[in-house]
Amino acid sequence: MPEKTEPIVDFDFQLTGSVALVTGAASGIGAAIAAAFTSKGARVAVVDMNEAGATEMARGLPDGRGFACNVADPDSVTAVVDAAMAEFGRIDVLVNSAGIARLAPAEDLSLADWDSTIAVNLKGTFLMCQTVGRHMLEAGSGTIINMASQAASVAIDEHVAYCASKFGVVGITKVLATEWAGRGVRVNSISPTVVLTDLGIKAWDNPKGDALKKLIPVGRFAYPDEIAAAAVFLASSSSAMINGADLLIDGGYTIK
16 A cells, blocks of 8 residues: 655644643643643643642633642543533643652552552553543544653662552553554653652752762753653654654663
C-alpha cells in the first residue's frame, strides 16, 4: 500500500482550538503545563483536589475553568469528565499530573501510605485515562500524557510505593498506546527528575538534595517549565509518530 501523504510538521507546536484537561493543575508541574498549553492556544480544564486552587489557577488563564476532583474516586472522575465535556464539548488532550509521594524505608512504610500512593498515582491515572479515553475513542482522536518519574526507571531508596506506582504508570501508558493508537489516540509518559516546584524545593533544598544533584550529569534539578515544554510537544500534532514512549527529563540520572 502507498504511504499516506507526508504530514506537515508545525515547528511552533501550536495547540490552537484544542481542549486540554490537566489534573494536579492547581500548582507545580500541572500548573506549569496548564499555563504552557494556554500560551499555545488551548482551552484548559484545570483539575485538582484543591477546588479553590483550581479555580484560582483557571482565573489566570484566558479560557480556563477550574474543577475539583479526587482522581482515586471513580465517581469523582466521572463527574469531572462529564462537567468538562459539558463545558467544552470535547477533550483533545489529557495530562495526568496529579500525584503524591509517601516516602519511608520499605520495612517501615505503613499500609495506609502504600494504599494512598497506589490509589492516587496508579489507580487515579488509570481511571482518568479510561474515562477520558472513551470519549477520545468515540471521537477518533486524542492525546494522553501521563506523568511518571525517573523512579519508574530505577530504584530509589525509600521510594518503594512511589516506584511501584510510577513503574505501573509506564505500564499503563504502553498498554493503552498499543490498544488505542490504531483508533486515533496516542499515549505517552514523561519521567522527570526532581522538579523545583514549591514542594520540590522544600523536600530537596538540603544536604540530601545536594548529594542527589551530584549524581545527575547536568548537575541540577529540573524546572517546571522544562517539563511543560515537553508536554506541549507531546500534545501537539508534531509528535504524531511518538506513541508509547517514556520521555526521561532527568539530566542523565538514569543513564548510568
